[in-house]
Amino acid sequence: MAVCCVVVADGARARFFALEEGGQPRAPHVLVEGEVLENPALRERGESMPGRPRTETNSVRNAGPVYPITAQRERHRVEHMRRYAGQIVDRAAGHLAGSTAGMLMLIAEPRLLSMMREAARHAVGARVRVKELARDFGGLSRSEIERRLEAERALD
Numbered sequence: 001m002a003v004c005c006v007v008v009a010d011g012a013r014a015r016f017f018a019l020e021e022g023g024q025p026r027a028p029h030v031l032v033e034g035e036v037l038e039n040p041a042l043r044e045r046g047e048s049m050p051g052r053p054r055t056e057t058n059s060v061r062n063a064g065p066v067y068p069i070t071a072q073r074e075r076h077r078v079e080h081m082r083r084y085a086g087q088i089v090d091r092a093a094g095h096l097a098g099s100t101a102g103m104l105m106l107i108a109e110p111r112l113l114s115m116m117r118e119a120a121r122h123a124v125g126a127r128v129r130v131k132e133l134a135r136d137f138g139g140l141s142r143s144e145i146e147r148r149l150e151a152e153r154a155l156d
Contacts (some may be wrong), residue, residue: 003099005092006031008145009108009116010138011081013038014088016095017142019105019155029155031146037091041080085115086123093123103129105154107145109136 004019017031089106096102104124106116113134120130133154137145149155 003096003102004105005095005102006105006149007088007092007107007116008137008140009085009088009106009112010136011039011084011109011112012042013138014091015138016092017145018095019103029146029150031142031149033142034095035091037088039080039084040087041084081112082115082118085112086119089116089119089123093128096124096128099127101127103131105131105133107133107135107137109138110134 006017006019008015008017014037016034016037018034020030020032021028092104092106096104104120106113106120108116113132117130117132124130131154133149133152135148137148140148
């Protein structure tokens with residue numbers, strides 16, 4: 001059987017699962033949880049989830065013009081998220097490194113998934129098939145993730 005790595009990621013952490021055969025008709029696939037990768041940018045700032053960019057306003061009338069600091073901060077956050085997506089895909093590629101054939105399933109919210117897709121083009125070879133699912137399953141338990149993947153027939 002080919003090796004299958006399932007990655008469930010959100011802005012704060014990525015969980016890595018190995019997909020194994022369940023052997024039962026009601027549970028044909030079983031996810032076995034492996035390691036967890038925390039977003040290092042959030043750990044440094046002491047946050048638990050990425051914050052929404054705040055709009056900088058100038059409430060003092062004579063203070064002068066307001067510079068577009070928010071846009072610069074957003075670019076900085078996007079760059080941190082892009083690095084985090086690269087780390088996730090590199091770690092997943094490491095799980096698939098020894099196999100002759102495999103599948104990598106990336107499950108994340110759409111913005112992070114697009115960054116992971118970009119990193120996956122360079123990290124995994126042609127021997128690995130990449131499947132994507134744009135869902136936010138980060139806060140779900142392992143059994144709930146299994147149930148939702150089976151309901152969507154994403155593991156076929």
